[in-house]
Amino acid sequence: MSREPPDGDFEEIARRFSHLWQALNAGADNPYPPETRQMLVDRIRDALDRGEARLSASDPGIVANSFVLEALIHDGAVTQVHRARHRDLGTLHAIKMPRPEHADDPVLRKLMLREAEIGIRLRHINIAGTQAVLRLDDGRPALVMEWLGKRLADRLQEQPLSPDEVISIMTSVLSGLAAIHAAGFVHCDLSPLNLLSGDSDLSRLKIADFGVALEAGCRHRQFDIAFAGRPDFASPEQTTGEPLDGRSDLYAAGLLLSLLLRHCRESDDGLEALAARLSERDPRDRPQNAKAALHLLGGPRKTSY
Template structure:
C-alpha cells in the first residue's frame, strides 16, 4: 500500500502537536497561560506568512488589517481584536514621524482628551497602547461611515438633516462641558453606523483645545479645515464653543444643498445655519444648548 505524502505530512504535524501538548501540560498553570498565548501568536503570524504577507499584531491583541486614512503625521488602521473578532480603529504616528516630539505629544494629548469624554454622540476612545517600535497607538471605536460618504451617495431629507444637526450640537455640548473646543468639525469627522443618523458621533480630537486657547499654543501654525474654520480660528485667535457652532452652521448649510425637499422647514434650517455661522462669535448662540433650543423651535417659529 502506497503511503501518500498527505498522510506523511499529517503524521508529522500530529507528532509535533503531541510534543507541543506535552510541553504545555508540563508547565505550571501560570506559565501555561503565557505559553499558550505565545503559541497562538506564532500560529497567527505563521499562517499569514504562508499567505505571502506579514501580519502586524499590536499588543498581542489587535491585528492591523488595512490603512484607512493617512494624514501629514498620523495613520489610521482598521484593526480586528484577535479574541473578540470586533473591529476597532487604531491611530498612530506615521513611521517617518515617530521621532517628532510635537506629533507624539499631540497624539498622547488626543488620547487624554478623548478618554475623558464619554457620550453617545462622541466617538469612544478605548485605550492607548504602544507599537513594538515605541510609537503610541490610540484605540478608538470603529465606525465605518461618515457624512462625507452620505453626502456623496444620496439626497437628504429634512428629517435626516434635523437628526444630524441635533446629534452634532448634542455632541458639541458634551465636548464643551468637558472644557474643550473640538476645532476640526468636518464631514469626514462626523461618523455613523447602520443608517442611524440620530446617533451620529463626533470624532478626531487631534487639534482640540482647552476653551480660550489658541492653536499656536500647541506649536501648530494653522489647524482645522479652511472650509469650515471660523474667522477667529483662521486668524489664530483664542477659541471657545461658539467657534464649533460656526463650523456646525457651515456643515448644516452644505447638507441643505443636498436636501431633496423644499418648503418652510428648509428655509428655517437655512436661517439657523446663517445664525450659527455669523462672522463674529458674539453674534452666534451663546453655546450648543442655546443652538439646540433654536433647532427645537424651528417647527413652531423662525429662529432669531
C-alpha cells in the same frame, strides 16, 4: 583618523548605562526626587523600546500582540488609521498611530497623547469613544477607538436628504458639541469627514478626531501650530489664531448645516435661517452655546438607547 574599535564603544555604553542605573537606584542617597527619577526611567524605557523594535523582525500586522491590522483606512501626512480586529474577542476597532517615519517626532507624540487624554475623558452617545492607548514596539503611541465604518461625507454622495434627516444630523452634532464644550474643550475640526456612524441611523452620528482640540480660551499657537483644522470649516477667529471657545465650533456647525441643505431635496426656511445664525462672522452674533443652538433647532429628540 583613528577610531576606537566597536568593542570599546559597547564597553563605554555599558559603563555609562551602569552609572545611570546606579544613580536611579541609589535608595536614600538618590540625587533625584521621585518625580524626576520616574521621568528618567520612562525615558530610558522609551529609548530601549525604539531601539529594540529596529532590531527585531516582529509581524508589523499585529499590534500589542492583540490586534490584527486588517486595512489602512486613512493615510495622512503624519498619521495613519487602520481598521483592526481584536484577536481574541473578534471586535472591530480603529487604531490611529504616527507614520513610521515620524516615530521620533516628540511634538507629534505629545499631541497624540494629549488627544488620547481628551478622548478618554469624553463619554457621550454622539462622541466617538477612545478606548485605550498602546505603545508600539518602536515607541510610537497608538490610539484604540471604537470602529465606526460610515462617514457623513460618503453618505452625502449616496442620495439626497430630507429635512427630517438634516434635523437628525444636526441634533447629533449639537448634542455631541454640548458635551465637548461642557467638558471645557473646543473640537476645532468639525466637518463631514469627522462625523461617523456604525450604521445608517443618522441620529447616532458621532463626532470623531480630537487631534487639534483645545481647552476653551486657548489658541493653537500655544502648541507651536500656526493653524490647525480645515480651512473650509474654520471660524474667522480660528483662522486668525485667536483664543477659541465653543462658538467657534458653532460656526463650523452652521457651515455644515448649509452643506446639508444643499443636499436636501426640499427647502426649509427655518433651517436656512439657523445656518445663517450659526455661521455669523462675529462670534457674539452666534448662539451662546450648543444647548442654545439645539433649542433653536427644536431641542434634542428622544432616542431609545
